Amino acid sequence: MSTANPNRRPLSALLAVLLACAAFLVAPGTAQAGTPAAPTRTAPAPTPASAQALNTMFATYGDTSGRWNGGDSTVSVPLPDGRVAWLFSDTFLGPVNPDGSRPDDNKFVHNSLVVQSGDALTRTLTGGTPAAPLSLVGGERDGERGNAGYWVAGGAVEGRSLRVLYNRYRHTGTGSLDIALAGNALATFALPSLALTSLRDLPLGSTTAWGQSILRDGVYDYVYGTEFAGQGRYAHLARAAADRLGGAWEFWNGTGWSTREADSARLLGASTPPTRWSGRAAATSWSPATAAPPSAPTSSPTRPPHRPAPSPTRSRSSPLPSRPRAGR
Known part of the structure; x- marks a missing residue:
């Protein structure tokens, strides 16, 4: 865990990893037959930006917006109208001092969403009010005894x-990292307003954090998760019908698919989030696996996804405490 002063932001930005995230923006998933019609695109999708451009975009917004000025666990999702939703977990809110440091009265919430339009960030979404913000998701539980918040996974x-x-x-416990997974939930935001319309717990256990990556392949959405086992981290794989994350899931058991999460097999040790690379699914790992990865769907090559992908970015603001996140 970083020992940096939480009220001081380093001069060099830490958003270079967003470059890899941005590369995904040019290849949104193809809609499947029978799914609801997507909103009409009214603007071109963003193209990948350089690390410097991303750093500048976030630095400018953090310094001048008076709203978001730092967050971790970054997830970006391109929207049908050409905007991008940048989803964060722990987030600092409020204006910064002229020297780039945070005032002691900056607000802190467990998650937020920042909207990108074109090459600029334009809006911060949280719960509550600007004067008394709450977490965007689960904000009604902010301050509740034992609650450590809802941290974004995939979208x-x-x-x-x-x-x-x-x-x-x-x-x-009382330490900043005395935390444990309590469950997994699915939030729904209306488009194009991005208003939160529902939040529901999924019928999943509390040993695997699901959604570290979501990969569309044919008629399925493949959902990767991370099991926390002592000091170990193990990748798991589930799937749901495309465009049906809120529906029934199946879990890879080492030889086939099961409807029981308890049958889910360990694919890899700690790994980077899966994605496509040269038409194949690829992942990198740095500890032994206990089960061989399944073959990918017939429309893709043999292994479940991964090329080395970025870890969740910490903003140019000072780092927030590390947390046990999959391959991050």
Whole structure:
């Protein structure tokens, strides 16, 4: 965990990893037959930006907006109208001092959303009010004893909604990292307003944080998760029908698919989030696996996804405490 002063922002930005995230913006998933019609695109999708351009965009917004000035666990989702939803977990809110440091009265929430339009960030979404903000998701539980918040995992557009998986955490002690996974939830945001319309717990356990990556392949959305086992981290794989993250899931058990999460097999040790690379699914890992990865769907090559992908970015603001996140 970083020992940097939380009220001081380093001069060099830490958003270079967003370059890799931005590369995904040019290849949104193809809608499947029978799914709800997506909103009409009214603006061109953003193209990948350089690390410097991304740093400048976030630095400018953090310094001048008076709203978002730092967050972690970054997830970006391109929207049908050409905007981008940047989803964050722990977030600092409020104006910064002229020297780039944070005032002691900056607000802090467990999650937020920042909207990109064109090459600029234009809007910060949270719960509550600007004067008394709450977490965007689960804000009604802010301040509740034992609640450590809902931390963003992965997101995808489904028809006229943005669906986002969140991992819910609880405090287990008084230390900043005395936390444990408490469950997984699915949030739904209406498009194009991005208003939160529902949040529901998923019928999943509390040993695997699901949604570390979501990969569309044919008629399925593949959902990657991370099991926390002592000091170990293990990747798991589930799938749901495309555009149906809120529906029934199946879990890879080492040889086939099961409807029981308890049957889910460990694919890899700690790994980077899966994605496509040269038409194949690829992942990198740095500890032994206990089960061989399944073959990918017939429309893709043999292994579940991954090329080395970025870890969740910490903003140019000072780092927030590390947390046990999959391959991050």
